[in-house]
Amino acid sequence: MNSPARLRPRHRRLAATGAALGLSAALLAAGTANGSTPTGTAAEEGPGATVVLHDDFDGPAGAPVDSAHWNLDPGDNINNRELQYYTTGTDNTALDGNGNLVITAESGNPGDYDCWYGSCEYTSGRINTAGKIEAEYGRVEARIQLPEGQGVWPAFWMLGTDFGDVGWPQSGEIDIMELVGHEMDTVHGTVHGPGYSGGGGIGSPYTLPGGESFSDDFHTFAIDWAPDRVSWSVDGDVYQTLTPADVNGEWVFNKPFFLILNVAVGGEWPGYPDDSTQFPQRMVVDYVSVTELDGAAG
Numbered sequence: 001m002n003s004p005a006r007l008r009p010r011h012r013r014l015a016a017t018g019a020a021l022g023l024s025a026a027l028l029a030a031g032t033a034n035g036s037t038p039t040g041t042a043a044e045e046g047p048g049a050t051v052v053l054h055d056d057f058d059g060p061a062g063a064p065v066d067s068a069h070w071n072l073d074p075g076d077n078i079n080n081r082e083l084q085y086y087t088t089g090t091d092n093t094a095l096d097g098n099g100n101l102v103i104t105a106e107s108g109n110p111g112d113y114d115c116w117y118g119s120c121e122y123t124s125g126r127i128n129t130a131g132k133i134e135a136e137y138g139r140v141e142a143r144i145q146l147p148e149g150q151g152v153w154p155a156f157w158m159l160g161t162d163f164g165d166v167g168w169p170q171s172g173e174i175d176i177m178e179l180v181g182h183e184m185d186t187v188h189g190t191v192h193g194p195g196y197s198g199g200g201g202i203g204s205p206y207t208l209p210g211g212e213s214f215s216d217d218f219h220t221f222a223i224d225w226a227p228d229r230v231s232w233s234v235d236g237d238v239y240q241t242l243t244p245a246d247v248n249g250e251w252v253f254n255k256p257f258f259l260i261l262n263v264a265v266g267g268e269w270p271g272y273p274d275d276s277t278q279f280p281q282r283m284v285v286d287y288v289s290v291t292e293l294d295g296a297a298g
Contacts, residue, residue, distance in 0.1 A: 053133045053259075053290040061097030064090050069133055073126040073260070078116035082153075083266035083273075085113040085120040093125030100284050103127075105152060105263045107279040122279075126262035134161050134256040138292035140176060141222035142261075147281035148215040151273035152181030153264040154283045156221055158257040169197035172252035174230065177221035180270035181281070184213040187221065189232035189240055195249020202247055204240040206232070218286055226293075227254050261285065 055069055065072075072088050084105060086092070091111075096102045105124040113120040135158065146154050155178045160171035173192040190203030208214065224231045224238075230253060231241040244251035263283045266272040273279075 048294045049138070050292045050294060051289065052135065052138075052292050053129070053288065055101075055289075056099055056287050057095050057101040057285065058099050059095045059097070061095065062090055063095045063097075065093060065095070065101060065127055069129060070127045071130060071132065073128050073262075076113075076115040076120065077264070077267075080264070080267035080269070081116075082264045083115065083117070083120070083151075084122040084124040084264055085109070085111075085115055086126040086262065087111060087113070087123050092123050093127060096284070100286055101261075103154075103261060103263050103283045103285070105147065105265050105279065105281045107273075122265040122273075124263045124265060126260065128159075128258055128260040130159075130161070130163075130258045132258075133290065134258050135225075135290045136256040136292065137225050137227065138290065139222060139224050140259070140290050141220055142176075142288040143218050143220045143286035144177070145216075145218045145284040145286075146179050146184075146187075146214040147181060147263060147283050148184045148213065149181040149273065149277040149279075149281055151266050151271055151277055152281050153267055153270040154179055154181075155260070155262055155264070157260050159260065160252065161256045161258055169193050170252060172255075172257070173197075173201075174223065174225075174253065174257060175201075175203065176223050176232070179214060181277075182271065184215055185211060187214060187234065189223075191230065191242060191247065191253065193247060193249055193252045196247050200248075202242065204232075206234045206237075206239040218284075225253070259288065259290070261288070 053069060055066060072093060074086050074088050076085050092104050094102060103125040105122060107122055109120045109123065142156050144156065155175060157173065157175045159173055163171035169192045175188065175190040178188045186205050186207045188203055188205050190201045192201045196202050220235050222233050228251065229241065229243050231238050233239065
């Protein structure tokens with residue numbers, strides 16, 4: 001189904017300086033801002049399409065993500081007043097041995113990490129493809145089983161590769177999927193740019209029929225992206241399309257972006273864990289793929 005674009009209250013995921021995201025201008029300049037080709041081998045997927053990334057997360061249980069594709073992105077996030085610390089290593093981000101990536105949000109602070117509010121109360125994982133894999137038009141998708149619970153906030157999203165140079169929101173942000181864990185039947189697709197960022201982000205929700213939950217099974221979250229056009233779908237059901245006419249500011253999505261996966265805990269939009277929230281909570285990712293359409297930029 002298609003639903004109209006709307007403004008949705010939410011807060012910034014990252015600091016404009018890049019510190020909260022763990023991405024320095026130097027990292028981005030090394031991999032993307034200078035126009036270098038992303039690493040990783042692109043494979044052909046039939047006429048007119050090139051697979052830039054297809055990660056099935058095959059490997060032994062406990063193994064890290066493929067460093068040719070992904071960066072671990074440690075740190076906390078004061079901007080949304082989130083409670084978690086994103087760790088390095090495989091405690092919170094690892095393969096499960098069954099062809100999945102698992103990002104785990106846990107209660108406690110065994111690493112004695114410091115957060116913006118003091119000693120961290122939770123740990124979790126966040127990864128990105130900055131400097132390694134970038135997308136520019138085509139299809140970006142992932143098949144994911146989502147965690148649940150009050151204050152749990154999983155997301156699959158993208159930032160412009162010029163983030164380190166121009167900051168946010170000028171870089172642009174495309175949220176392919178966000179879920180707040182107390183609304184397990186609904187995900188959100190949103191864009192943020194200059195003039196429509198933070199609580200003014202523009203997007204729409206998608207709700208499963210019959211009270212189903214996104215934690216019960218895997219679902220495929222995708223965007224189909226062309227110049228001046230982004231469409232969102234869940235399991236092939238297109239529920240929103242945005243163009244420059246739908247945003248009340250500059251359209252900043254006709255350029256390369258990199259991918260991000262994370263599970264936040266708390267924040268002013270999802271709220272905070274309470275006595276009903278159970279930990280650990282896991283986001284299980286079957287695959288992530290980026291397929292560029294040859295000639296789409298033209």
